[in-house]
Amino acid sequence: MIVGGTVHTLHADPAPASRPRPGAALIEFRDVAKHFFVGGELRPAVENINLEVRSGEIVTLVGPSGCGKSTLLNMAAGMFGPTRGTVLYAGREVGALNHSVGYMTQQDHLLPWRSVLDNIALPLELRGEARDRRVARAQELIAMVGLGGFEMHFPSQLSGGMKKRCALARLLAYDPETLLLDEPFGALDAQLRIGLQMEILRIVRTLGKTALFVTHDLDEAIAMGHRCAVFEGRPGRIATVMDIDLPAERDILTLRFDARYVELTRDLWTRMAPSLGAEANR
Numbered sequence: 001m002i003v004g005g006t007v008h009t010l011h012a013d014p015a016p017a018s019r020p021r022p023g024a025a026l027i028e029f030r031d032v033a034k035h036f037f038v039g040g041e042l043r044p045a046v047e048n049i050n051l052e053v054r055s056g057e058i059v060t061l062v063g064p065s066g067c068g069k070s071t072l073l074n075m076a077a078g079m080f081g082p083t084r085g086t087v088l089y090a091g092r093e094v095g096a097l098n099h100s101v102g103y104m105t106q107q108d109h110l111l112p113w114r115s116v117l118d119n120i121a122l123p124l125e126l127r128g129e130a131r132d133r134r135v136a137r138a139q140e141l142i143a144m145v146g147l148g149g150f151e152m153h154f155p156s157q158l159s160g161g162m163k164k165r166c167a168l169a170r171l172l173a174y175d176p177e178t179l180l181l182d183e184p185f186g187a188l189d190a191q192l193r194i195g196l197q198m199e200i201l202r203i204v205r206t207l208g209k210t211a212l213f214v215t216h217d218l219d220e221a222i223a224m225g226h227r228c229a230v231f232e233g234r235p236g237r238i239a240t241v242m243d244i245d246l247p248a249e250r251d252i253l254t255l256r257f258d259a260r261y262v263e264l265t266r267d268l269w270t271r272m273a274p275s276l277g278a279e280a281n282r
């Protein structure tokens, strides 16, 4: 698995022997609760989580901060198990690190002694690709994330947004079956954000990937998702799962003028309004 660009276990082929059928349940949270010890006391972070992420779809997660979105991603990645209930991946309980997922955490975890190019090329190097091929692929990814001209820079010489883009490019170089993305575009300007959103949609659609995508941007949750799980409260629960009945092949640039998109975002904003007010008053 790769976490934010950090390889935890080295696998020549990260894809499992049998690919899940498109539409089959890939990640399943069944009656999941997770409690953490905080100040000597066991406190619930999430409760009653039932969610199925099907092969080939993007499920976006939205909700107030602290409601357990990252906790769900951590459990899908096998960083830790649930306190109650079961987390399954491709029908099997996630016991240890899940090698089928690439996880881009909120931290970038770049290797400080490696250049941008060498950070991004690392998964290809581990897979044994020849130098010219891995440089060519890394250059493609560098162009895609807008880091052209920074190939030889080290992470300490990059801005926060650039580090995120570098970590995303490295995740894509690893080419995992499932992407776990935790607010991947947080600090990016609009142009780059749209470019990367289109790229993730394209990758998922054309390569049959699956993604669990956390965002605090409600418009992005609709634009990127096939379904959107809306969290509420502390401990976090899933209040509702919205079906986003927009075509899988969607154009991010013109989506904002689409009547159904406008309706869905209005619906999500309305559902979220009470918790948004509570956040502002905290």
Ligand SMILES: Nc1ncnc2c1ncn2[C@@H]1O[C@H](COP(=O)(O)OP(=O)(O)O)[C@@H](O)[C@H]1O
Pocket: 036, 037, 038, 044, 045, 063, 064, 065, 066, 067, 068, 069, 070, 071, 072
């Ligand atoms: N490793 C941990 N140890 C203790 N508490 C944690 C840990 N991870 C998360 N929490 C707590 O669980 C709750 C949910 O956190 P998190 O999943 O990070 O929420 P979100 O991603 O929605 O902002 C928070 O109250 C947080 O403080």
Ligand SMILES: [Mg+2]
Pocket: 069, 070, 071, 106, 182
């Ligand atoms: Mg989080």
